[in-house]
Amino acid sequence: MKKNPWLRFFLSYLFVFLFTAVSLVVIFLFILGNASKQEADNANNRYAHTAVKTFDNTLRNIEQAIIQETLTNSDLQSFYDHTGTNDIYSNYLLYSRFRDLTSSINGIDSIYLYRTSDQKVMSDSYLLDLADFEDKEFVTNRMEQPNLNSWSSPRSYSSIKGGQSRQVVSLVKGIPFGTAQQGLLVVNIFLPYLQNELAEIGQSDLHYAYFTDPAGKPFFRSMESYNNDRVQIQSELTDWSLHSGLKNTKFGGFLSIISFFWIIFITLVLMFGISLLIYVFRRNYKPIDTITNRIQQYVYNDKYRYEGDQFTFIDSSIEKLILQSQHHEAQAAKDLIWKKSTLLRDFVTGTMNSVQAETKRELLEQQLLERFKAAPRSCLVLLIEVDAYNIFLQTYNERDQLLLRFALQSAVSEMSGHYSNSIWIEWLSGSRLCNLIALDEVEPNSLDTILQMCEEWRNWVEGYLKFTITVGVGEPVPALSNLPYSYEIALDMLDIKATLGSNKVISQKNLSQQPTAVIYEQLATIRSMIHYIKTGKELWENEFRSIFAEIKARHSSRKAIVNMADYLHYHLTKEISGLPEDIAVYWNHILLPELKEALKHFASIDELERDIFAALCDISEKINIRRESSPHYQNIGAIQAYISAHLADPNLSLNQISEYFQLSPSHFSALFKEVMNEKFIDYLTRIRIEAATRLLVTTNASIQDIGLQVGYVHSFSFIRVFKKWTGTTPGEYRKKKESG
Structure with missing residues (x-):
C-alpha cells in the first residue's frame, strides 16, 4: 500500500462516488415515475372536467327546451289554470305536443303533468286521477319536498299499472316555477341514453368515467368494478358526482421498458466513469509526490520528517503553517482602530453571531475604558432622521447631500460634547444618523439632559439648514449586550413620527400613552x-x-x-x-x-x-x-318607504313589491340594483338586521319577538342570518352592548 498510495486514496473515495451516483440514478427514476404519474393525473382531471361540462350542457339543453315549452304553450297554461279541463281538443293538443317533444328531443322517454287543484295527471296518452297513477309515490314525494334538485336520481318508472318499468332520471319543474302551487311537470329521460351520451363524451383508452347519485351509488352496474378513482367532481346542474380514473393499460409496462433501458445506459456510464476515475487518479497523483518532495527540502525538524506516509507528512506540514498563521492573526488583532466603526454598528443593530459577540463586546469595553477611565453605568441609542427624505433627495444633488450630512454630523458631535459622553456618531443609512451615548447614572437628571440636548440639535437644524430632523430616543440599558433593545426603542419612536408629526424629539417619557396598532x-x-x-x-x-x-x-x-x-x-x-x-x-x-x-x-x-x-x-x-342620473332615481324613495312599512311581513319579496309598483320582477330587480348599487335581497336583509340590532339594544323583547318584528317567522332562521351579517348571535350581541 505504501508503494501505491494513490490506490488507497482512490478506494477511499470510490465508495462515495458509487453511492452518490446510484443515489442520483434512483432519484432520477423516482422523479421520472412521479412526473409520469402526475401528468396522467392532470390529464385525467382535465378529461373529467370536460366530461362533466359537456354532460351538463346536454342536460341543460333539455331543461331549457322544457322551460321554453312551459312558458310559450298556452294549452299547458290552460291545463294548470283549470280553464280547459273538459276541453277534449285542448287535451288532444297537449297529447300531440308531448309526443312531438318526445320524438324531437333525444333521450326523452315520457312526459306527464300533475295538477294540484283536482289531483289529475296527464301524460302523452291519457288523463287520470293521481290515485290511479303508477308514479304517484314520486309525485307525492316531490310535492312534499319542493326544494329538491330539479334532476332526480335514477329510478324505475312505469306509466301504467302492470306495465314494464324502465330506468329513468326525471326532470321535475314546479308550476309556477319555484313554488309548485299549481302542480308539477315531469320529464323522464331514458337512463341508457345518458349512458350512451357519457360513453360518447368520454371515449378514451386510458380513462373511464361514471356517475353516482347523492348516496354514492353508480348509475350503471357495469361501473361498480372500477375502484381506481382519481377524480370526483360534482355536477353544477345536478346533485350527481362524476368519478373518473385510469384504466388498466399497457402504459405502465411501456414506462417500465423505458426505465429498463435507462438503467442499462446509466450502468454503462458508471462503468466508464470508474475507468476514467482510475486513469485520472493515477495521472494526477504525481503532483502530490512533487509537493511532498518540495516540503521535505525545507523541513529540517525531525518532528516533520517524511517517514513514508505522504498524507501524514503533508498534514503535519499544514499544521505548522496554521500555527504560524494564527500567530500572525493574533498580532493583527491588536490593531483595533480601523475596526471601531464595524464593531459599534454590529452592537447597535444586533447584527452579529454568537461566536463574535463576546469578543467584540470585550474589545468595545476596552475602548470605553481607554476613553472614559471607567466603564459607563449605562448607554442609550439616539437616532436622528432627516424629515421628508424623498424631497431632500429631489432638492439637492449628490455633492450637496454629502455636505449637508457632514454638517449635521459635525453639529451633533460638537453639541453632544457639551452635554454627554458621546461614544460614536455614524450614519446608518442615507437618512438616519446614530449617536451612541454613555450615561452617568450618578446624575439624577441625566436623561432630561439628553432630551434637552436633542432639542438643541433640532432647533439648530431648523434654524441653519433647509430641512428638519426628528430624533428617536432609545431607553437606557445597563450593558453593551442590550444595545439592540435601545436601538429598537429608538426605531419605534421614529416609526410613530407619522402620527405625532415631524421635527420633534420623541421618547417614551414624553408620550401620553404607548403606541398601539389600529384596533379591530x-x-x-x-x-x-x-x-x-x-x-x-x-x-x-x-x-x-x-x-x-x-x-x-x-x-x-x-x-x-x-x-x-x-x-x-x-x-x-x-x-x-x-x-x-x-x-x-x-x-x-x-x-x-x-x-x-x-x-x-x-x-x-x-x-x-x-x-x-x-x-x-x-x-x-x-x-x-x-x-x-338614473331615470328611476325618483321612484326609489317610494320603494324604500314601502319596504320599511312592510318590514315585518315574512312574505315580503321581489315579486310582491314589483307587482305593487306594476313592474316585472326582472325589470324591478335591474332598476333596484342600478340605483341602490346592491341587490334587493341584500338590501332587504341588511335593513332587517339593522332594525333588529336597534331593537336588541333599545327593548327587552325576546329574540323570537324581535325576529317576528323584522319579518322572520322562525327564530332559528333569524339567528342564522343575524350571525352571518354581524358575526355574532342576537343574544351575544345584546350582552356585548349591555356590558359595553
Missing part, C-alpha cells in the same frame, strides 16, 4: 364607511373622521397606519368592482394609483388623511352623479 373595531368602521359611500349616504364622512381620530389618539405606528390604509383600499376596490364599469375604471386607473403613491411617501398622518379624504370625496361624487 376600526375594520368594522371601515366597512360601514365604504357601504355608506356605495349607497350615497353622507354619514361616511363622520366614520372617516372617527377612524383617523382613533389612530391619532392611539399614537399608532407607521406600519399600523399602512395596514389600515391597505385594508381600506382592498375593501373599497372589492365593492367598486360591482358598480358600473366607468366608476370602476376611474377608481382602479386614476384614484387607486394616486393613493398607493401617497401611501409610500406620506410624512404625517394629516397628509395621508387629506389625500384619502379627497379621493373618497371624488369617488363618492361619481357614484352619486351616476345614481341621480
Whole structure:
C-alpha cells in the first residue's frame, strides 16, 4: 500500500462516488415515475372536467327546451289554470305536443303533468286521477319536498299499472316555477341514453368515467368494478358526482421498458466513469509526490520528517503553517482602530453571531475604558432622521447631500460634547444618523439632559439648514449586550413620527400613552364607511373622521397606519368592482394609483388623511352623479318607504313589491340594483338586521319577538342570518352592548 498510495486514496473515495451516483440514478427514476404519474393525473382531471361540462350542457339543453315549452304553450297554461279541463281538443293538443317533444328531443322517454287543484295527471296518452297513477309515490314525494334538485336520481318508472318499468332520471319543474302551487311537470329521460351520451363524451383508452347519485351509488352496474378513482367532481346542474380514473393499460409496462433501458445506459456510464476515475487518479497523483518532495527540502525538524506516509507528512506540514498563521492573526488583532466603526454598528443593530459577540463586546469595553477611565453605568441609542427624505433627495444633488450630512454630523458631535459622553456618531443609512451615548447614572437628571440636548440639535437644524430632523430616543440599558433593545426603542419612536408629526424629539417619557396598532373595531368602521359611500349616504364622512381620530389618539405606528390604509383600499376596490364599469375604471386607473403613491411617501398622518379624504370625496361624487342620473332615481324613495312599512311581513319579496309598483320582477330587480348599487335581497336583509340590532339594544323583547318584528317567522332562521351579517348571535350581541 505504501508503494501505491494513490490506490488507497482512490478506494477511499470510490465508495462515495458509487453511492452518490446510484443515489442520483434512483432519484432520477423516482422523479421520472412521479412526473409520469402526475401528468396522467392532470390529464385525467382535465378529461373529467370536460366530461362533466359537456354532460351538463346536454342536460341543460333539455331543461331549457322544457322551460321554453312551459312558458310559450298556452294549452299547458290552460291545463294548470283549470280553464280547459273538459276541453277534449285542448287535451288532444297537449297529447300531440308531448309526443312531438318526445320524438324531437333525444333521450326523452315520457312526459306527464300533475295538477294540484283536482289531483289529475296527464301524460302523452291519457288523463287520470293521481290515485290511479303508477308514479304517484314520486309525485307525492316531490310535492312534499319542493326544494329538491330539479334532476332526480335514477329510478324505475312505469306509466301504467302492470306495465314494464324502465330506468329513468326525471326532470321535475314546479308550476309556477319555484313554488309548485299549481302542480308539477315531469320529464323522464331514458337512463341508457345518458349512458350512451357519457360513453360518447368520454371515449378514451386510458380513462373511464361514471356517475353516482347523492348516496354514492353508480348509475350503471357495469361501473361498480372500477375502484381506481382519481377524480370526483360534482355536477353544477345536478346533485350527481362524476368519478373518473385510469384504466388498466399497457402504459405502465411501456414506462417500465423505458426505465429498463435507462438503467442499462446509466450502468454503462458508471462503468466508464470508474475507468476514467482510475486513469485520472493515477495521472494526477504525481503532483502530490512533487509537493511532498518540495516540503521535505525545507523541513529540517525531525518532528516533520517524511517517514513514508505522504498524507501524514503533508498534514503535519499544514499544521505548522496554521500555527504560524494564527500567530500572525493574533498580532493583527491588536490593531483595533480601523475596526471601531464595524464593531459599534454590529452592537447597535444586533447584527452579529454568537461566536463574535463576546469578543467584540470585550474589545468595545476596552475602548470605553481607554476613553472614559471607567466603564459607563449605562448607554442609550439616539437616532436622528432627516424629515421628508424623498424631497431632500429631489432638492439637492449628490455633492450637496454629502455636505449637508457632514454638517449635521459635525453639529451633533460638537453639541453632544457639551452635554454627554458621546461614544460614536455614524450614519446608518442615507437618512438616519446614530449617536451612541454613555450615561452617568450618578446624575439624577441625566436623561432630561439628553432630551434637552436633542432639542438643541433640532432647533439648530431648523434654524441653519433647509430641512428638519426628528430624533428617536432609545431607553437606557445597563450593558453593551442590550444595545439592540435601545436601538429598537429608538426605531419605534421614529416609526410613530407619522402620527405625532415631524421635527420633534420623541421618547417614551414624553408620550401620553404607548403606541398601539389600529384596533379591530376600526375594520368594522371601515366597512360601514365604504357601504355608506356605495349607497350615497353622507354619514361616511363622520366614520372617516372617527377612524383617523382613533389612530391619532392611539399614537399608532407607521406600519399600523399602512395596514389600515391597505385594508381600506382592498375593501373599497372589492365593492367598486360591482358598480358600473366607468366608476370602476376611474377608481382602479386614476384614484387607486394616486393613493398607493401617497401611501409610500406620506410624512404625517394629516397628509395621508387629506389625500384619502379627497379621493373618497371624488369617488363618492361619481357614484352619486351616476345614481341621480338614473331615470328611476325618483321612484326609489317610494320603494324604500314601502319596504320599511312592510318590514315585518315574512312574505315580503321581489315579486310582491314589483307587482305593487306594476313592474316585472326582472325589470324591478335591474332598476333596484342600478340605483341602490346592491341587490334587493341584500338590501332587504341588511335593513332587517339593522332594525333588529336597534331593537336588541333599545327593548327587552325576546329574540323570537324581535325576529317576528323584522319579518322572520322562525327564530332559528333569524339567528342564522343575524350571525352571518354581524358575526355574532342576537343574544351575544345584546350582552356585548349591555356590558359595553
